Amino acid sequence: MMEAPRALRVLLGLMLIGLLLFPLVGERFYIQYATKIMIMAIFAMSLDLLVGYTGLVSLGHALFYGVAGYALAMAGGDAAPSLWWSLPAAMLVSALVALVVGALVLRTSGIYFIMVTLAFAQMMYFFVRDSEYFGGSDGIYLNSKPSMSIFGWAPLDLGNQLHRYYLTLALAVATYLLLRAVLRSAFGRVLIGIRDNEPRMRSLGFPTFRYKLACFVLAGALAGLAGYLTAVQDGIMNPEQLGWHRSGEALVMVILGGMGTLAGPALGAGALMLLELQFSIWTKYWQLLLGGFIVAVVLFLPGGLGSIFARRRGGGAGHG
């Protein structure tokens, strides 16, 4: 596994301390926005597992993100269920959908894979949007937050923004540690091997399809975690959460932060969302600036923001 550059790791440690202390000084709006950034960081890291480590460029990752959010919304719009079973259940739904979709889309590769993942996500988008049962294009409201009480004791109250902030932070760190452990395991090394040379891995005797499918399911389940948290945070799920702009946004985060570095995409999520916020303060036509920014990143900063640090160290860590 490619280690993140030292400067990036130091920055990451400082950021974690900053995030722990941030609610002491941040206004409510910014605590809320930071929560959303950390949710997207989870989403972007899960996509990095596919794009950066296994070489599977998915343009439909929002499918698994949205499905878990809808699973929570359908499980109880008025009286939300306990987090202890609804979170694993929602992630399981995402994982199962990823298993079915993955079994189909992994038959293709390269450009077909990009287009087919996009098409499957759009299929689910239309299915949800056109169905009264799922609330149509208006979406479904979650009128209460999932409870965290166990035997009458609740460590966190998810009706409280501050508590949601710390839950999300804990889960983002847990996702990072989990993915790091996975990537350092034998399984993770096989994934990286597949990215670098799939025919060689196959001829070494690895059943690459099964490895890719397992990776796709894991990435789907973690995207589901992000989707679940979004539903809890926003209190509403609508079809746009499944739409391809959400998938595109996540890809931008991964590239911006530097794919194949885990921490990079998390930082990319922060950078992109802060830029969006700043652009939208400047002008109501902020998408014009965002689009121009994305084009500029592709042309002038192909290794992402992380490559700035790598370059200062004398380069070498660039990839792709």
Next chain:
Amino acid sequence: MDFPTFLIQLLNGVQYGLLLFLIASGLTLIFGIMGVINLAHGSFYMVGAYLAFSLTELIGNFWLALPAGIALAVLLGIALEWLLIRHLYRRDHLYQVLLTYGLILVFEELRSILFGDDVHGIAVPALLNFSIPLTDTLSYPVYRLAMSGVCLLLAAGMYWLIARTRLGMTIRAGAVNREMVQALGINVGLLYRLVFALGVALAAFAGMLAAPVASVYPGMGNQVLIISFVVIVIGGIGSVKGALVAALLIGLADVFGQVVFPQIAGMTVYLVMAAVLLWRPRGLFGSA
């Protein structure tokens, strides 16, 4: 479904399919020859529709607006290729996806600044604004028939260009081996620029043709882009013949899906795609 209704749906399906072919053929050529995946292709369709809308208002005549719009679309294609796309030829697909995704945001927002977010309509040109009666109560608009006719002519023209001309031969050769063609003294950069401009012009022309029947609205490009992806995945990426067959298949599946399975109408085309992929993962006419 009685026969006249069936006939109307059939004609609608064929017309929609042929329109999709115009868009998808450009997309598949740009990928097949230049190796570039272009998400902004739907935006060119939208640009065409808005060009038809604004030029018709400006000039006051749809028939004059058409050639003017095509000329502008070709210029747009050349400018984009020179400014941005040519930097993507040797890059991973991922970066092509990102850059053209950024372009979509730029085009959508420019559209919003220039034309606002309202739905606009343009009148069907007077020359073709009548219908052919099928029964006492049902009739079929001639403009839609004319659209299908124009699309068929263009499909034939493309076949001739690619299969029968020297330029087409160079284009096909460029798709197989860029370096060899270059070594033979052909300006591949110019060739790619032509192919890209052709693709942009085809998508924009489709938008212009569709504007009088489908109206002109925000987001119209994205809808068409994703369906065009489905078309070229089914047809086999890079195959113009595959794009034609798949476009007709999808056009008919969509139109009849709305009649037969109205509850899941939005999903029908994707189900067709899933079925084809299970059977042939590289599409109907894709090379192995």
